[in-house]
Amino acid sequence: MTKPTAWLGIILILGFSPLFAQLTVDMDAEPAGLADNQTCFDCHGKRIYAYENPVTGRIERKAMNPNFVFDQEAFYQGVHRHFRCTDCHSPDYETFPHKAELRFEPMYSCLDCHGGDPTYAHFHFDEIGVEFEKSVHFERQPERFNCWSCHNPHSYKAMTRSGFRITEIVQYHNNMCASCHNNTDRFQTVSDSLKRPLDQIHAFLPNFNLHFNAVRCIECHTATEDTMWVAHNILPKELAVKRCVECHSANSLLMSSLYKYQNIESRRSRGTLNAIILNEAYVIGANRNIYLNIISIVLFGMTLLGVLVHIIFRIKKP
Amino acid sequence: MSERLYLYPIWLRLWHALNAIMFLVLIATGLSMQYSSPDAPLIRFDLAVRLHNIAGVIVSLNYLIFIAGNLATGNGRHYRIVFEGYTRRIMQQVDYYVRGHFKGEKAPFPVTANRKFNPLQQATYVGTMYLLLPLIIITGLALLFPETIANRVGNLSGIYLTALLHSAVGFLLSLFMVIHIYFSTMGATPTSNFKSMATGWHEPH
Numbered sequence: 200m201t202k203p204t205a206w207l208g209i210i211l212i213l214g215f216s217p218l219f220a221q222l223t224v225d226m227d228a229e230p231a232g233l234a235d236n237q238t239c240f241d242c243h244g245k246r247i248y249a250y251e252n253p254v255t256g257r258i259e260r261k262a263m264n265p266n267f268v269f270d271q272e273a274f275y276q277g278v279h280r281h282f283r284c285t286d287c288h289s290p291d292y293e294t295f296p297h298k299a300e301l302r303f304e305p306m307y308s309c310l311d312c313h314g315g316d317p318t319y320a321h322f323h324f325d326e327i328g329v330e331f332e333k334s335v336h337f338e339r340q341p342e343r344f345n346c347w348s349c350h351n352p353h354s355y356k357a358m359t360r361s362g363f364r365i366t367e368i369v370q371y372h373n374n375m376c377a378s379c380h381n382n383t384d385r386f387q388t389v390s391d392s393l394k395r396p397l398d399q400i401h402a403f404l405p406n407f408n409l410h411f412n413a414v415r416c417i418e419c420h421t422a423t424e425d426t427m428w429v430a431h432n433i434l435p436k437e438l439a440v441k442r443c444v445e446c447h448s449a450n451s452l453l454m455s456s457l458y459k460y461q462n463i464e465s466r467r468s469r470g471t472l473n474a475i476i477l478n479e480a481y482v483i484g485a486n487r488n489i490y491l492n493i494i495s496i497v498l499f500g501m502t503l504l505g506v507l508v509h510i511i512f513r514i515k516k517p
Numbered sequence: 518m519s520e521r522l523y524l525y526p527i528w529l530r531l532w533h534a535l536n537a538i539m540f541l542v543l544i545a546t547g548l549s550m551q552y553s554s555p556d557a558p559l560i561r562f563d564l565a566v567r568l569h570n571i572a573g574v575i576v577s578l579n580y581l582i583f584i585a586g587n588l589a590t591g592n593g594r595h596y597r598i599v600f601e602g603y604t605r606r607i608m609q610q611v612d613y614y615v616r617g618h619f620k621g622e623k624a625p626f627p628v629t630a631n632r633k634f635n636p637l638q639q640a641t642y643v644g645t646m647y648l649l650l651p652l653i654i655i656t657g658l659a660l661l662f663p664e665t666i667a668n669r670v671g672n673l674s675g676i677y678l679t680a681l682l683h684s685a686v687g688f689l690l691s692l693f694m695v696i697h698i699y700f701s702t703m704g705a706t707p708t709s710n711f712k713s714m715a716t717g718w719h720e721p722h
Contacts, residue, residue, distance in 0.1 A: 491681065491684070491685060491688075492552075495688045498688075498692065499688075499691075499692065499695075502692050502695055502696065503695070506695065506696070506699045509614075509699070512619050513618075513619070515619075516618075516619045516621070517621070
């Protein structure tokens with residue numbers, strides 16, 4: 200065993216407060232690029248934008264391509280909130296109309312900025328990169344699939360590092376998957392196949408909606424890891440967890456990543472007492488054992504029978 | 518008939534009452550978590566988890582009061598077993614419960630100021646308070662801090678084994694609770710021991 204046993208752990212907990220990865224972005228300060236970015240958001244923050252036609256002198260109103268509309272509020276709540284648009288995009292975008300060739304601008308991936316940098320070591324970007332390249336996404340679509348296919352850099356939140364509840368984290372992460380896997384148009388940007396709706400694909404689950412709201416897709420669709428930081432090896436559907444007992448009895452898979460991590464984090468942010476009382480790390484049936492259930496019912500029945508017999512004899516006592 | 522005895526001081530009665538209430542909460546919520554399903558919960562699942570956690574923490578802290586009280590007041594002496602002839606004394610008590618009591622015989626080990634428990638009570642209370650309770654507290658706290666538990670023990674998940682031990686001990690304690698409450702009805706009258714829990718005075722019989 201590489202980790203302390205429960206007994207030793209309890210002793211350690213009493214005097215030990217571990218240091219955990221902190222979000223390195225200041226979420227309270229005013230965004231650094233607020234004024235500069237406003238010019239971009241004046242058009243790209245709206246579905247309808249307006250500009251003065253220099254030839255006719257008239258104000259034109261046009262619908263923005265939905266793929267280029269960005270939610271300003273979401274951007275400033277995201278981890279890249281202090282960026283200027285031109286930190287990642289060409290400064291040539293500052294002129295309007297934008298040059299046509301700018302659409303061929305190569306996009307950065309996460310690792311271009313975060314890879315190999317000790318400042319971001321605790322986010323495990325390099326391991327994530329390795330795991331991603333093993334995933335079915337990359338394997339099938341190496342040219343089309345990249346970090347941004349799932350993680351929108353214009354709104355990305357480090358959910359698990361920001362004190363959100365497990366249900367909120369689950370919803371955020373699952374919407375990421377559903378945005379393609381439950382949306383044929385988006386799905387076809389990377390694949391020709393037609394997708395069936397998620398609830399049909401998962402009809403084998405007793406209660407799809409309950410699972411979808413309570414468990415992350417990646418809990419069943421990634422290779423099992425003990426830490427959540429590198430859970431990026433999305434497996435082919437044939438290898439996904441399909442047996443109820445893998446989470447609901449013999450070996451609680453759910454305890455291996457998010458739930459364990461969340462427990463540590465919530466203790467840090469909520470304070471120990473609140474966190475342990477509000478602890479969400481319990482899966483119904485996860486500690487059931489059929490033999491113990493039978494033994495317990497038999498023993499309990501025998502005890503009640505013994506008490507009953509004793510009561511009868513007491514009543515009959517002369 | 519001997520005099521009434523003041524056997525249960527106020528701290529002990531408060532400790533016992535808090536323990537009893539929390540045990541009932543733990544048993545009800547524990548049973549609900551262990552046996553109910555999302556479609557038919559005995560107690561709403563999230564509520565059961567929260568109540569179980571709160572009651573578990575209270576019982577754990579209360580256990581420290583029990584230990585401290587035993588050390589400070591000498592109540593702990595009732596838990597000290599004299600092993601010489603112990604099996605024989607236990608069998609005497611068992612014989613009384615299954616036979617002698619119904620024949621109107623006198624209890625072999627009546628309650629005195631120096632002997633609050635009969636040998637059978639003493640054995641079960643020592644087992645409960647010094648073995649089962651520490652076990653359930655340690656496993657319960659470990660489940661509240663799951664990262665402290667070894668990931669794998671052989672082929673099994675450490676959390677699973679801890680949860681299994683926790684629920685098994687919880688079950689034994691529930692059995693203890695049933696038997697304990699039943700034997701409480703065997704005082705001078707069926708209700709006299711329950712009155713003692715409130716007043717502190719033991720009614721001899």
